Amino acid sequence: MKPRALHLCLAALAFLTLAAIFGPYFSPYSVDQISQTRLAPPDSAHWLGTDLHGRDLLTRLLFGARISLLVGLVGATISLFVGVTYGLISGYLGGRIDNAMMRFVDILYALPRIVLVIVLISLFDLKLKHLLDGTFLAPLASHARLLLLFVGLGMVEWLTLARIVRAQVLSIKERAFVLSARLIGQNTPTILFRQILPQVIPIVLTYLTLALPAVILEESFLSFLGLGVQAPLASWGTLLADGAALLNPIRTPWWLIVFPSLLLAFTLLLLNFLGDQLRKLQK
Amino acid sequence: MTLCRGIPGLLALLFSLLVFASCSSRPRADLIICNGAEPQSLDPAIISGQLEGRLTTALLEGLVRRDARARPVPGCAEKWTVYPDGRTYTFTLRPNLQWSNGDPLTAEDYRYSWLRALDPATGSPYSEILYFIVGAEDYHSGKVPASSVGIQVVDDRTLRVTLLNPTPFFPALTSFTTYLPVHRQTVEKYGDRWTRPENWVGNGPYRLLDWKINDRVSLEKNPLYHTPDRVALNRIDALAVNRASTAFNLYSGGQADVLLDKGLIPSLILPELRGRTDFHPGPLLATYFYRFQVTRPPFNDARIRRAFAIALDKEAITDKITRGNEPVATALCPRGMADYQPPEGHSSDPDTARGLLAQAGFPNGKDFPRVSLLYNKSELNEQLAIEIQAQWKRELGVTVELRNQEWATYLRSLDELDFDIARSSWVGDYDDPNTFLDCFVTGRGNNRTGWSDPTYDSLLSSALAEPNPARRLHLMQQAETILVTQALPIIPIYHFIGCLMFDPTKWAGLYPNLLDDHPFSEIKRAKN
Numbered sequence: 001m002k003p004r005a006l007h008l009c010l011a012a013l014a015f016l017t018l019a020a021i022f023g024p025y026f027s028p029y030s031v032d033q034i035s036q037t038r039l040a041p042p043d044s045a046h047w048l049g050t051d052l053h054g055r056d057l058l059t060r061l062l063f064g065a066r067i068s069l070l071v072g073l074v075g076a077t078i079s080l081f082v083g084v085t086y087g088l089i090s091g092y093l094g095g096r097i098d099n100a101m102m103r104f105v106d107i108l109y110a111l112p113r114i115v116l117v118i119v120l121i122s123l124f125d126l127k128l129k130h131l132l133d134g135t136f137l138a139p140l141a142s143h144a145r146l147l148l149l150f151v152g153l154g155m156v157e158w159l160t161l162a163r164i165v166r167a168q169v170l171s172i173k174e175r176a177f178v179l180s181a182r183l184i185g186q187n188t189p190t191i192l193f194r195q196i197l198p199q200v201i202p203i204v205l206t207y208l209t210l211a212l213p214a215v216i217l218e219e220s221f222l223s224f225l226g227l228g229v230q231a232p233l234a235s236w237g238t239l240l241a242d243g244a245a246l247l248n249p250i251r252t253p254w255w256l257i258v259f260p261s262l263l264l265a266f267t268l269l270l271l272n273f274l275g276d277q278l279r280k281l282q283k
Numbered sequence: 284m285t286l287c288r289g290i291p292g293l294l295a296l297l298f299s300l301l302v303f304a305s306c307s308s309r310p311r312a313d314l315i316i317c318n319g320a321e322p323q324s325l326d327p328a329i330i331s332g333q334l335e336g337r338l339t340t341a342l343l344e345g346l347v348r349r350d351a352r353a354r355p356v357p358g359c360a361e362k363w364t365v366y367p368d369g370r371t372y373t374f375t376l377r378p379n380l381q382w383s384n385g386d387p388l389t390a391e392d393y394r395y396s397w398l399r400a401l402d403p404a405t406g407s408p409y410s411e412i413l414y415f416i417v418g419a420e421d422y423h424s425g426k427v428p429a430s431s432v433g434i435q436v437v438d439d440r441t442l443r444v445t446l447l448n449p450t451p452f453f454p455a456l457t458s459f460t461t462y463l464p465v466h467r468q469t470v471e472k473y474g475d476r477w478t479r480p481e482n483w484v485g486n487g488p489y490r491l492l493d494w495k496i497n498d499r500v501s502l503e504k505n506p507l508y509h510t511p512d513r514v515a516l517n518r519i520d521a522l523a524v525n526r527a528s529t530a531f532n533l534y535s536g537g538q539a540d541v542l543l544d545k546g547l548i549p550s551l552i553l554p555e556l557r558g559r560t561d562f563h564p565g566p567l568l569a570t571y572f573y574r575f576q577v578t579r580p581p582f583n584d585a586r587i588r589r590a591f592a593i594a595l596d597k598e599a600i601t602d603k604i605t606r607g608n609e610p611v612a613t614a615l616c617p618r619g620m621a622d623y624q625p626p627e628g629h630s631s632d633p634d635t636a637r638g639l640l641a642q643a644g645f646p647n648g649k650d651f652p653r654v655s656l657l658y659n660k661s662e663l664n665e666q667l668a669i670e671i672q673a674q675w676k677r678e679l680g681v682t683v684e685l686r687n688q689e690w691a692t693y694l695r696s697l698d699e700l701d702f703d704i705a706r707s708s709w710v711g712d713y714d715d716p717n718t719f720l721d722c723f724v725t726g727r728g729n730n731r732t733g734w735s736d737p738t739y740d741s742l743l744s745s746a747l748a749e750p751n752p753a754r755r756l757h758l759m760q761q762a763e764t765i766l767v768t769q770a771l772p773i774i775p776i777y778h779f780i781g782c783l784m785f786d787p788t789k790w791a792g793l794y795p796n797l798l799d800d801h802p803f804s805e806i807k808r809a810k811n
Contacts, residue, residue: 032674038603053670142653142684231685232671245528245662249535250552
């Protein structure tokens with residue numbers, strides 16, 4: 001076990017998160033501010049250069065980090081709640097109910113997950129906007145896409161977690177302390193959430209660090225296709241798509257492709273590494 | 284056990300499928316063209332887009348066709364005469380014309396096809412291009428029967444057309460997509476599915492070999508075309524590509540030979556391309572503009588439309604995004620069209636724009652309703668939309684949402700007026716301002732804004748009836764003045780510059796021209 005690697009990893013992630021939250025406030029540019037210095041290569045005024053519309057890439061990357069990390073975090077948290085609850089119930093109740101619940105998970109597994117999210121977004125994007133418009137949530141209406149991304153990615157990411165939790169519960173529920181809890185007359189929800197849940201939390205947290213990069217990647221993928229967050233907002237996926245649109249054999253503004261890809265790859269690597277270290281800690 | 288024994292068989296099957304799949308692809312076509320988005324349809328009556336027009340004019344031929352420089356030349360008609368009143372044309376068809384299935388092609392086919400395009404049941408968005416013919420408009424609105432339309436079949440080879448007003452460009456007009464003939468039995472037998480390759484019957488220089496959705500339309504030389512020797516290439520593939528970077532990379536890698544559309548050349552590198560021999564710029568009668576949906580708030584208020592129009596800095600747009608030295612548009616009609624002088628529209632004036640918006644009840648864009656800007660997917664449209672979105676935010680304090688759709692879906696949204704602001708462009712179909720201005724007459728299929736103004740309509744109809752050319756153009760100018768200075772159902776943004784990309788040492792028969800018309804049948808290999 002190398003706690004130093006773990007600490008480095010955590011420090012880097014913390015730095016990234018802080019930069020995403022506070023960075024844009026320190027930047028002299030705003031995320032959607034166009035200017036005449038278009039496609040400027042990295043220099044002292046624009047550290048990572050500017051894009052086609054003269055917007056500062058560093059500012060946009062930091063802003064994009066907010067969206068990407070937020071979608072990752074919310075998506076993973078939703079998957080956490082759904083997956084843990086589902087796995088707990090399925091594993092503890094067992095028998096036919098368990099069988100039915102797990103076959104349902106198998107069916108969802110067989111569906112192409114990203115396609116499912118795409119369908120969800122295209123079906124409900126406008127509907128959700130109209131729905132929100134009439135209520136006090138109207139300011140959120142223009143972010144309907146983002147809300148759907150949260151929900152959609154969360155809803156497709158919980159399957160593995162449900163399986164892991166169920167497998168854990170199957171072995172835990174045979175242990176003596178669960179039996180004693182039943183003997184003293186605790187009801188099922190209490191046993192599930194007071195006795196069994198604490199036992200599965202470490203493995204769930206480990207899994208969370210692996211779900212996070214998966215959701216971030218999926219969000220980038222959807223945004224790259226133009227289905228995720230919409231301009232003038234930016235996520236790493238849309239920034240990559242903007243860069244890729246300018247890819248050509250004559251003159252490519254390399255900074256628009258290299259920096260977003262590096263940042264995305266680096267973040268995913270960090271998160272996967274963190275998950276790996278946490279898993280080792282448990283052994 | 285049975286499962287284990289099954290696996291090698293399954294693998295063998297998969298492998299043979301793979302081999303089969305890779306063998307079934309055809310050899311490379313003689314010419315591969317990047318044609319833009321996936322075509323909405325190939326039925327000449329229900330299209331009005333340029334990319335579909337290029338394909339249908341290769342597959343079907345009108346009485347007149349266009350040559351490589353877009354000049355009208357005899358097509359299926361070998362000659363035509365006009366009565367001294369200038370209103371009656373008699374077309375004589377070539378002898379022994381045939382459809383691609385061997386059926387004889389007669390004057391009746393043209394009458395049927397034109398009436399079909401006018402029939403309200405067909406739902407043609409561009410039937411108004413036939414309104415030059417006596418009775419056509421009334422037939423379309425169901426006021427008179429088909430027999431009252433001035434199209435008369437004299438005999439199998441003679442078609443007589445009576446026009447409302449003297450229209451010198453009428454023969455040239457019959458080369459246009461809506462005037463193309465369709466094979467009656469096929470259309471009646473298969474309905475909407477007649478445009479599928481297995482059902483296709485046409486009379487053009489090419490026939491439809493294959494149509495793979497979102498991939499390509501493959502054309503093959505039609506051996507029953509009246510002058511097959513004129514057609515140089517045996518097979519042409521038109522790729523459905525709407526991303527400029529993809530199209531240009533295909534071209535650079537030799538997987539496409541011709542880029543036919545300005546939207547398919549990355550504007551970022553236009554300055555670098557300018558000096559190259561395979562880059563062919565030229566003037567073009569076309570305008571890029573934004574439409575408003577004027578039948579509902581907020582854009583039913585002309586002050587708001589004007590505020591949005593004059594808040595824009597169009598020079599910045601052409602300098603930054605389009606980069607081809609495109610002239611900024613303040614009017615709909617481009618300059619340089621047959622002696623016509625378009626009116627001077629509004630120039631950029633953000634201060635007045637803010638004032639107008641405040642008058643309309645939205646000072647500094649406060650509480651402005653949520654509106655969206657619709658565009659069809661392409662880098663150019665997206666980059667322009669982002670730039671314009673940022674300019675409106677900066678000048679008016681209004682954040683407009685962006686909404687992109689595939690070409691066919693986008694066209695449907697326009698038809699159903701399901702948008703707030705939408706990007707559009709219009710390429711002239713004949714060398715007369717009417718080709719632009721007629722779009723915005725009440726109820727026209729290409730109006731697509733819901734805008735209606737009786738004064739505008741009557742100015743244009745009196746212009747069409749006006750025999751004196753100078754007075755005629757003056758009436759048109761008055762109409763356009765209403766359109767671009769008072770009502771503003773549209774914001775003209777810039778006038779296109781045409782550009783083609785092809786290697787002149789390999790290909791000939793392609794010339795930049797005002798109508799941006801590049802008939803596939805004229806393209807041939809260059810002689811070295």
